[in-house]
Amino acid sequence: xxxxxxxxxxxxxxxxxxNVPALQDIxxxxxxxxxxxxxGPSGSGKTTLLNLIGCIDRPDSGEIIVADQRVQTLSDDAxxxxxxxxxxxxxxxxxxxxVLSAYENVEYPLVLTKMPAIxxxxxxxxxxxxxxxxxxxxxxxxxxxxxxxxxVAIARALASAPQLVLADEPxxxxxxxxxxxxxxxxxxxxxxxxxxxxxxxHDPQVQAEADDTIFIRDGRITSIERxxxxxxxx
Amino acid sequence: xxxxxxxxxxxxxxxxxxxxxxxxxxxxxxCAILLxxxxxxxxxxxxxTGYVQLNGHYQIQRxxxxxxxxxxxxxxxxxxxxxxxxxxKRDPVLAPMLTVVxxxxxxxxxxxxxxxxxxxxxxxxGIMVEEQNQMRTWDDYGSMNFxxxxxxxxxxxxxxxxxxxxARMLQLCGTLKVPNCSQPSVKPPAEGPQAPDDITALSALxxxxxxxxSASTIEMLAANTKxxxxxxxxxxxKAENQGLKEFDDIFLMMHLPQAQRLIFGGSQPQVTAxxxxxxxxxxxxxxxxxxxxxxxxxxxxxxxxxxxxQTLSPIYGQTIQFFNSVFGFIATLIGVIVLFTVGNTxxxxxxxxxxxxxxxxxxxxxxxxxxxxFVSEGMLLGVIGAFAGILIALLIAHLINNSGFTWTxxxxxxxxxxxxxxxxxxxxxFCSAIGLTVVAIISAWWPANRASKxxxxxxxxxx
Numbered sequence: 001x002x003x004x005x006x007x008x009x010x011x012x013x014x015x016x017x018x019n020v021p022a023l024q025d026i027x028x029x030x031x032x033x034x035x036x037x038x039x040g041p042s043g044s045g046k047t048t049l050l051n052l053i054g055c056i057d058r059p060d061s062g063e064i065i066v067a068d069q070r071v072q073t074l075s076d077d078a079x080x081x082x083x084x085x086x087x088x089x090x091x092x093x094x095x096x097x098x099v100l101s102a103y104e105n106v107e108y109p110l111v112l113t114k115m116p117a118i119x120x121x122x123x124x125x126x127x128x129x130x131x132x133x134x135x136x137x138x139x140x141x142x143x144x145x146x147x148x149x150x151x152v153a154i155a156r157a158l159a160s161a162p163q164l165v166l167a168d169e170p171x172x173x174x175x176x177x178x179x180x181x182x183x184x185x186x187x188x189x190x191x192x193x194x195x196x197x198x199x200x201x202h203d204p205q206v207q208a209e210a211d212d213t214i215f216i217r218d219g220r221i222t223s224i225e226r227x228x229x230x231x232x233x234x
Numbered sequence: 235x236x237x238x239x240x241x242x243x244x245x246x247x248x249x250x251x252x253x254x255x256x257x258x259x260x261x262x263x264x265c266a267i268l269l270x271x272x273x274x275x276x277x278x279x280x281x282x283t284g285y286v287q288l289n290g291h292y293q294i295q296r297x298x299x300x301x302x303x304x305x306x307x308x309x310x311x312x313x314x315x316x317x318x319x320x321x322x323k324r325d326p327v328l329a330p331m332l333t334v335v336x337x338x339x340x341x342x343x344x345x346x347x348x349x350x351x352x353x354x355x356x357x358x359x360g361i362m363v364e365e366q367n368q369m370r371t372w373d374d375y376g377s378m379n380f381x382x383x384x385x386x387x388x389x390x391x392x393x394x395x396x397x398x399x400x401a402r403m404l405q406l407c408g409t410l411k412v413p414n415c416s417q418p419s420v421k422p423p424a425e426g427p428q429a430p431d432d433i434t435a436l437s438a439l440x441x442x443x444x445x446x447x448s449a450s451t452i453e454m455l456a457a458n459t460k461x462x463x464x465x466x467x468x469x470x471x472k473a474e475n476q477g478l479k480e481f482d483d484i485f486l487m488m489h490l491p492q493a494q495r496l497i498f499g500g501s502q503p504q505v506t507a508x509x510x511x512x513x514x515x516x517x518x519x520x521x522x523x524x525x526x527x528x529x530x531x532x533x534x535x536x537x538x539x540x541x542x543x544q545t546l547s548p549i550y551g552q553t554i555q556f557f558n559s560v561f562g563f564i565a566t567l568i569g570v571i572v573l574f575t576v577g578n579t580x581x582x583x584x585x586x587x588x589x590x591x592x593x594x595x596x597x598x599x600x601x602x603x604x605x606x607x608f609v610s611e612g613m614l615l616g617v618i619g620a621f622a623g624i625l626i627a628l629l630i631a632h633l634i635n636n637s638g639f640t641w642t643x644x645x646x647x648x649x650x651x652x653x654x655x656x657x658x659x660x661x662x663x664f665c666s667a668i669g670l671t672v673v674a675i676i677s678a679w680w681p682a683n684r685a686s687k688x689x690x691x692x693x694x695x696x697x
Contacts, residue, residue, distance in 0.1 A: 051690075051691050054596065056592075056595070056596050056690040056691055056694075057689075057690070057691045076600075076601060077600050077601070077602075080595070080598050080599065080600045080601075081598060081600075082598075083596065083597065083598040084597060084598020084599075085598070087598075089593075089596050089597065091593065091694070093589070095589060095590070095592075095593040095694075097241075097590060097593075097594075098248070099241065099244035099245055099247075099248055100241075100244075108597065109597050109598065111237060112597065112598045112599060112603075113598075156597075160598075
């Protein structure tokens with residue numbers, strides 16, 4: 001089952017009196033348990049596409065199915081609950097809550113899903129351990145480096161065991177060495193947690209690591225490259 | 235909920251200077267409300283103490299005396315007053331509530347100082363001195379720092395005290411050693427028609443007596459029960475300032491038997507009022523119910539009515555209304571200031587945390603969760619501001635109450651200790667705290683609602 005199916009999606013923005021098309025007639029399937037990168041020049045519609053997949057924006061027309069759920073039909077509250085259970089987000093600027101510790105940041109999505117406290121604690125500690133930040137659990141984001149913050153963000157995105165993690169330029173604010181480490185971490189987590197990652201990125205390192213690359217220009221998909229996995233060859 | 239409050243508190247501490255400034259505005263606001271409320275409460279209680287000491291909580295009067303009878307005590311007198319007093323004192327319901335039940339006769343007349351050739355219209359009251367002294371010890375709210383017995387205490391039957399205005403006009407300031415009371419150096423010549431023969435004869439009779447008495451002797455002329463003039467020679471023991479000039483210029487107080495002799499002569503003595511003082515003002519409704527019952531049953535043929543001290547002293551109610559209106563104005567003003575201060579703080583917080591709002595919403599936080607978070611911050615500001623404000627107001631009130639400052643209520647001549655009664659006024663404290671918190675919540679609501687309605691993608695794009 002594909003975690004995301006887009007069928008003839010159109011989205012445009014209204015700037016004053018001008019109607020600016022952002023996405024036109026997008027039909028796409030994201031394969032499960034893959035590292036998928038949406039690539040394209042600035043203004044091509046990468047972030048808009050990611051926002052629609054992430055259910056934080058709504059299309060003008062077309063159909064979106066995420067985790068077997070036709071998301072356009074959901075109310076705002078139902079969509080919020082859906083995101084908290086099925087989707088994880090990693091942002092370019094990490095977007096951690098500055099008043100919460102690393103532990104509390106990772107714990108926050110689990111609070112939204114109303115997971116019992118004992119299970120929550122086990123899950124958070126396991127995730128922090130997995131991203132190598134067990135010893136930084138009590139540190140607030142201001143006390144962490146950029147790479148460490150993005151590790152916390154990755155742990156947070158995976159906290160509620162989502163089917164899909166969306167990452168908007170996750171390495172853009174990191175130096176190349178840290179960026180590479182973060183990509184490797186995400187790859188590792190993606191494999192361990194059997195979850196689909198969808199990125200928007202210019203970063204060649206990210207594209208090199210991708211299973212599937214979707215090229216987009218002027219709001220249209222120009223091509224899709226799908227790599228066969230080594231285990232699939234086997 | 236605890237998590238939301240914890241997060242709200244951390245967000246407030248995040249910009250501690252701004253939160254502190256907002257709290258300061260709220261603390262000053264609630265301090266102003268509480269201190270003014272405590273001050274006005276003290277004024278009202280001090281006035282109440284004064285009126286209850288003077289008039290008692292209730293007075294039993296002949297029907298319509300209050301409106302029409304003050305000029306004609308003979309027509310509106312209560313003849314069997316001792317029976318009524320005994321009935322009230324022995325009543326099993328009323329007895330535990332009573333401190334004093336005492337008769338009083340009010341009359342008007344002309345006081346004259348024949349030695350100086352001057353006279354003055356006066357309103358006199360005849361009282362039972364010991365019972366009035368007991369009434370003046372009533373201090374249910376701790377408003378008094380001294381208790382002064384009446385100057386009539388232990389004096390002869392013909393002794394009187396007068397207002398300093400009366401002393402001035404009767405040219406007795408020197409004799410009575412009244413401070414700050416000047417006398418005219420030149421007496422204007424007396425003009426006008428000759429007094430009637432009977433008045434002249436009475437005056438001559440009293441003048442012959444007065445020549446042998448002290449220089450502070452005056453004569454008082456009043457109409458008796460048959461409308462005929464009656465004159466008494468009275469010994470002024472003291473002139474006392476009565477506060478209000480209009481009252482001070484007509485005040486005269488004497489022993490009740492003397493006043494009764496002047497009005498009723500050898501007839502059965504009467505009084506114009508029976509003053510009833512209770513132990514506590516909050517006993518008034520119960521006492522009234524019982525007194526009304528007595529007036530309607532045992533005393534139904536006596537044509538009596540009950541007047542409370544608020545009716546007898548309308549300025550008391552007017553003062554309460556005045557303070558209430560000023561309090562309402564101040565509270566509204568402070569409420570508006572708090573409304574805009576908290577609203578501004580929360581609006582700035584929403585703008586600063588727009589990306590954070592977008593992130594929370596993307597993670598699955600519902601709109602109501604975002605609204606709850608910002609409203610909680612407003613509520614916390616309100617609660618902390620109210621709590622700190624109450625503590626500071628109590629501290630300031632304590633300092634004022636122990637400063638030794640005094641003040642003189644309107645119409646009074648002696649000073650009361652200046653007090654700000656915040657401690658113990660639970661209604662004032664509770665309502666102010668709740669009011670401030672509600673205002674803070676309301677002012678946080680609008681920015682919170684705006685935050686909750688943000689488009690997620692717009693919020694995440696915010697720079």
